[in-house]
Amino acid sequence: MLITSLAYSQDPLGEYLGDESAFYAETKQVNQFFRRFNNEESKDGVRYNPGDKKYRDLRERKNYLDILFDAQNSSITRDLKQQFIADVNNETNPTFLDFRNGDWFSEVAAKFDYRGQEQIIYLYLRLEQDRKGYKWVLHHVHSDKYSSMMPEKESEEKKFIHPMSHELDFMNLNKAFQDTDHLQDYAVKGYKPDYLTMLLYDIKRGDLKFKTVTDVKFHFFQVDNWYFEIAEFNRSGMNRGWLISSLAKVPETQKENFRKYLFRE
Amino acid sequence: MKSIKYIFTGVFLLFLQLNTQLFAQTNEPELAPGRKAAIDSLALEKVRDLSKYISIIGDKETPFSEANRVIERAMELFAEGAQMGVSSLNSQEVKYYGVRTYFRRLMALNYDKVKISWFNIQYISDLERQPDGRYVGVITIYQKFEGISEDGMKYQDTTKKDITVFVERKQTQIGGRLIGFWDVLLGDIRVSETTQ
Numbered sequence: 001m002l003i004t005s006l007a008y009s010q011d012p013l014g015e016y017l018g019d020e021s022a023f024y025a026e027t028k029q030v031n032q033f034f035r036r037f038n039n040e041e042s043k044d045g046v047r048y049n050p051g052d053k054k055y056r057d058l059r060e061r062k063n064y065l066d067i068l069f070d071a072q073n074s075s076i077t078r079d080l081k082q083q084f085i086a087d088v089n090n091e092t093n094p095t096f097l098d099f100r101n102g103d104w105f106s107e108v109a110a111k112f113d114y115r116g117q118e119q120i121i122y123l124y125l126r127l128e129q130d131r132k133g134y135k136w137v138l139h140h141v142h143s144d145k146y147s148s149m150m151p152e153k154e155s156e157e158k159k160f161i162h163p164m165s166h167e168l169d170f171m172n173l174n175k176a177f178q179d180t181d182h183l184q185d186y187a188v189k190g191y192k193p194d195y196l197t198m199l200l201y202d203i204k205r206g207d208l209k210f211k212t213v214t215d216v217k218f219h220f221f222q223v224d225n226w227y228f229e230i231a232e233f234n235r236s237g238m239n240r241g242w243l244i245s246s247l248a249k250v251p252e253t254q255k256e257n258f259r260k261y262l263f264r265e
Numbered sequence: 266m267k268s269i270k271y272i273f274t275g276v277f278l279l280f281l282q283l284n285t286q287l288f289a290q291t292n293e294p295e296l297a298p299g300r301k302a303a304i305d306s307l308a309l310e311k312v313r314d315l316s317k318y319i320s321i322i323g324d325k326e327t328p329f330s331e332a333n334r335v336i337e338r339a340m341e342l343f344a345e346g347a348q349m350g351v352s353s354l355n356s357q358e359v360k361y362y363g364v365r366t367y368f369r370r371l372m373a374l375n376y377d378k379v380k381i382s383w384f385n386i387q388y389i390s391d392l393e394r395q396p397d398g399r400y401v402g403v404i405t406i407y408q409k410f411e412g413i414s415e416d417g418m419k420y421q422d423t424t425k426k427d428i429t430v431f432v433e434r435k436q437t438q439i440g441g442r443l444i445g446f447w448d449v450l451l452g453d454i455r456v457s458e459t460t461q
Contacts, residue, residue: 132398133396215357234354
């Protein structure tokens with residue numbers, strides 16, 4: 001068992017500084033989103049251990065699920081939300097989120113400086129097992145700059161190295177490599193530029209410098225035929241913290257395409 | 266002086282012995298609920314120390330030399346290289362400071378009076394094991410800051426502090442016996458302005 005718990009402590013740290021109900025209501029960590037989604041803690045944040053009577057109790061869980069949505073998002077209709085809750089809280093086959101082995105990943109918008117120019121690059125990270133535990137790893141990158149450097153084109157428009165070039169010791173490579181706008185045309189069919197490698201290379205060369213993280217969200221594909229996203233809402237009121245910010249019915253057969261859409265491919 | 270040393274050593278040995286009884290002496294410890302609770306307390310104690318130190322460092326009544334001494338004590342709570350990532354309600358952009366720089370900035374804030382207090386609420390995450398075998402968790406607390414400038418202008422904010430906690434099983438040799446104990450260090454802290 002790799003996961004352990006720092007249980008919630010009842011012993012208060014500070015003093016009473018006014019109404020704290022919004023802080024209690026707030027889903028304060030992504031970890032708490034998991035616990036609330038699965039009904040693995042009480043309203044006060046006291047962790048239930050497996051074997052506790054209320055651990056993953058479906059009746060109590062329904063109330064939790066109901067408050068885990070961004071209430072200001074009109075695209076998440078009441079009907080859609082209720083269908084989702086009914087599916088994940090199905091008595092015969094409920095779905096619980098899995099932190100380490102589930103299908104979910106993070107999207108981080110980060111500001112970089114590229115030779116004096118600011119640009120936002122999207123970093124996609126997922127959890128990976130390594131030796132004694134787990135770690136977040138970069139598995140995908142999107143940058144408008146990289147994608148505009150390597151635009152995808154219809155095959156008939158592509159430049160090519162003619163089929164008898166070998167007889168001339170490929171001397172036309174000289175022209176191909178000077179044609180910087182079409183370099184990717186000369187690559188194998190199905191070639192996909194690897195933006196992660198480009199990012200690492202630019203950083204190693206010193207051309208690209210990390211400045212700050214501007215936004216973080218998480219994409220979940222753990223519920224059959226559903227996709228949802230969570231984001232952090234830093235605002236007044238009770239509906240705040242890490243909440244479901246996007247929800248869609250996505251058949252399992254279409255999830256791969258949906259992932260590509262999220263990767264901005 | 267010697268007797269104080271003996272008392273200290275005795276208390277230290279007792280602490281280690283308690284730890285030995287609480288936690289199994291294995292290289293790959295598994296944390297049962299009781300042990301988790303004990304580690305929680307240990308981790309929360311460090312956070313409590315940190316919050317106390319922050320209040321002292323920020324307090325304008327604290328003499329300069331005392332504030333510097335407290336900064337050194339506070340630094341002992343942290344793992345090497347720990348940073349603070351600070352953002353405000355106006356800007357999502359996170360500014361990164363070394364912990365020592367953060368404390369020095371706090372000490373040098375240009376207010377006549379400063380009051381730093383902490384809300385009752387705290388949230389403690391699960392502990393997750395990382396590749397090197399250490400456990401890592403996050404404790405969330407909320408702080409209220411009030412500063413009054415010389416001309417009577419009052420500034421106040423509430424910040425959420427997400428504090429990384431590293432928990433490591435260590436061993437020490439006492440009287441030829443290897444005794445295991447749990448060591449807790451604080452890591453990076455994310456500070457975000459929030460509304461109450």
